[in-house]
Amino acid sequence: METQTRVIGHRTPRVDGEYKLTGKADYTVDWQAEAMLYGYPVPASIAHGNLVALHLEEALAMPGVVEIFYDGNFPELSRSPNSMAHQDQVSEVRLPFEDSRIHYAGQYVALVVAESFEQARAAAQAVRAEYRQDAGAIGSLLDSEADGQPLEAKRQVRGDADGAFEQAPVKLDQTYSIAAESHMQMEPHATLAEWRDNRLIVHESTQGVIYQQKAMARVFGLAEEDVEVISHYIGSGFGNKLFMWPHAVATVAAARELGRPVKTVLPRQQDMTCGGNRPASRQRLRLAADEQGKLLSIHHDSATETSLVHTFVDAIGSVSPSLYACDNVAISQHLLEVNHGTPCPMRGPGETSGIFALECAMDELAIALNMDPLELRRRHDSRDDPAKGLPWSSKHLDACYDSAARRFGWARRDPVVGSMTEGDEILGWGMATSSWFAGRQPCAARVELRADGSIMAACGTQDIGTGTYTVIAQTVAELTGVAIEHIEVRLGESSLPAGPLSGGSMATATTLPAVAKAVRAAIDELKEVATAENGAFAGADPETLTLEDGALLDEQGKRASFSEILTDHKLGSVNGDGDTAPGDERKQYSFRSFGAHFVEVRWDPGISRIRVARVVSSFDIGRAINPATARNQVEGSIVMGIGMGLLEKLEYDPRDARLINNNYSDYIVTCHADMPEIDVELLDNPDYAFNEFGARGVGEIGLTGVAPAIANAVHHATGKRIRDLPITIDKLLAD
């Protein structure tokens, strides 16, 4: 089914690049409305207890202050049903100011609305709150002995893992932990709400305009048509902008009550406190093998965090039954309620954390077996998905291992700890497998061929910076032969045909088939016009016409551009609608992407300095629609993975569960000077069983496997097996 493509699969500059460079891209934070007011939330300073009194007098008297909303004057609203199926899922089901209970530090106790941002902030700082603090706030799962409630839905058993482990000659039983992380996206959460004639228009920096539209409609008791959510450009989200947060509800309510538009941009401190985080996790891995290195059993028991106001389950064990061939597997998960802001999906949610533990454990097992860690993995590369018993649609993990290992020089690795030196430094080489599921959602799209020769494609999804505008333009260009410059892509408005969330690495595989269907429908429409009476191809059988370079062509070689055809008929445009959904392919195949990271760290023991020097990776993601933006996703993931491995940690004070490093200076992410040499290869094996373009998605997989490859390399260099992320200097200095 391999076809030659002209645009798809070729490096294509971002169609929105110029807008971003010149500042024309309208991010939510930049939007202004006439007579707009500014909201600034007041955060609770305790994590557990009750709000006893709010003293607003001083703040209300300050210049520019219009109103302060709190539980005493906030309007009655309804909670969103929070259903994924009905697309009204939210990040926090509790409404703002529902009652006086405080569940985490930073929870909003009031929203100040003022004429300027500065006035709102100053007044928010002048609000005095009295609390009754309860003992026993839990800042982190990692400060708690308890694991929380067992999650029956996450239990998975294959074979007899307990029995196999019991009798195995080689066993590993270790516990790993990962600190909670922050998304640290550039653009903070932001809402601009405007009511016009009982219709609600919300500008929101969101990864799901349709989800937010529906959730807003439920909360404010509106018809969905009366809510419009707009998000043309998003300064990234990494998962924390998938579902609506309370700041948006508070802002919309304030705009309604005051009869003026209100904009709330969360300050970084609040964005990090109440705008989502990757929950901390604790994972116990038990692996058993025979003396020849055959995996006999995998136990993966984990605990993750949620908040007291929402249930969020990071699917941390979901990849373990599928990653390696093994007959006996047992997965379990617990969930602990903690007193910090609600966790939410963060790039590669669940599996990134799960793979960290599993891939460190595999490295430890390889050492116990005296076997090369890559060899141990190769031997367990599975042809079928062992979890589902279905064949993989297309899997080339072996090619990833081969190619990345060769480019990295893995064969030259001396497995003896600390044996590879250069000057003051010791080199550590480690590797890990990467994986991410491939999913698709239902999607609708509309395409318009216009008399001026341009084409418009529209879909109610959004581009979170990954390049969705560009891959849709490429698809239209591919199918019509019209140059990218003449294609307009409209995204980020909930009134457009319903498109997917930008999440789960599903946007490309979801939207392109719908766009393609809409393009074809529009072309059919065009043929109809062209073959009608007085048409350029009057009387011809539409089936015999083809579209090439924006023109219809008959079998005799006669051509007419769609612009001519439409003009002749005094038509402004012809339209096509397309909607698509995943089909029966899931009954025949299991779909997943795979890859491998090889990492070199440099350890200078004289000054306890660890740095990632080199990352060589190969990925099997189906077809990369745009190799430029796809590679960018993997490279960005590697950079993020270095942060996860060595740097990032949300620090909650164990005494009172307050977040203390709530800013870009104290929460350490990777910076430019940390950038290693990165060599990413994307194998090109289109997965046509998945969709007609063969694309599986690439936004998250690159993050999986980075942290364990680093941890494994750190062990190779230092002899220290650090099982708790991040691997900071203090841990390396400890005996």
Added chain:
Amino acid sequence: MREFAFQPTARIDQAVQAHASDAGAAFIAGGTTLIDLVKLDVMRPARLVDVSRLPLDDVERLDDGRLRIGATVTNTDLAHHPLVTEHYPLLSQALLSGASTQLRNMATTAGNVMQRTRCPYFRDVAAACNKRQRGSGCDALHGINRMHAVLGVSEHCIATHPSDMCVAMAALGATLTLEGPNGTREMAFGDFHRLPADRPDLEHELEEGELITHVTLDTPVEGAGSHYLKLRERASYEFALASAGAVVAVKDGTIDEARLALGGVGTKPWRAVEAEKALRDQPAETATFERAAEVAMRGAIPREHNAFKIPLARQAIARALSRAVAASVNR
């Protein structure tokens, strides 16, 4: 932001006068420390006296060989000034290891001397902090104190002075020129910053209305090599976990003169005087450096999360000394 008066000034006496006449006044130079803290409601000046345009932006060599640096010279300009790169490479290295290019372009010499601690509890108005609010307690003592100091600490405050530039100045030796309502005075750099003791809210010896006009570096140590080493989790744009600035002159394999100062571990820019003594007249070799490192960290008081800074600082010292020796011309 709260409302405040903003007063640009063109002359030194004007600036001093403006500050002295308003108890709520604060000087503002690059604003990179001050504005952040105002936004956080930690500093609440009623009047900002802008000193950034005062005629204090020269770097000049005095007749006695010392280097006089104007208070408003930016960290970027100072780091790249030919007199600095040639005679005081330690200062240049230290400056360039601090903050980011954008911040260094704004930050000034006096502002850097006066920068406030990065203790997270100091920056959070809901926390107890003796430095921010006298007598309110210290949440860092039993809180998350991984970044905090181990030298010069008290039971009232364990916050670090976060500057890199000041570590270099402490090692090189310097004099501050202060201009106040009662005239001009000079003060040794080492005497300027105070230890927290029982008054962590008093950070320095400036009197009400006094302005720093210059920092004058001592004459360079003849034949010395120097090295500034800053250890931290990431490679740039992070405050030091431990840093060491070393100036060492070696004659025939023996250390003739040594200067050593530490950052990231002290409650003020930390001159390691005893360690310097342990270096003088000793062979310029690893064992000497390690002994000096040991001496420098004697008396360090660790808390729950920052004990690792003691061995880390020793490593920084030993490595900085060996690099400085390697750069010494007469070795």
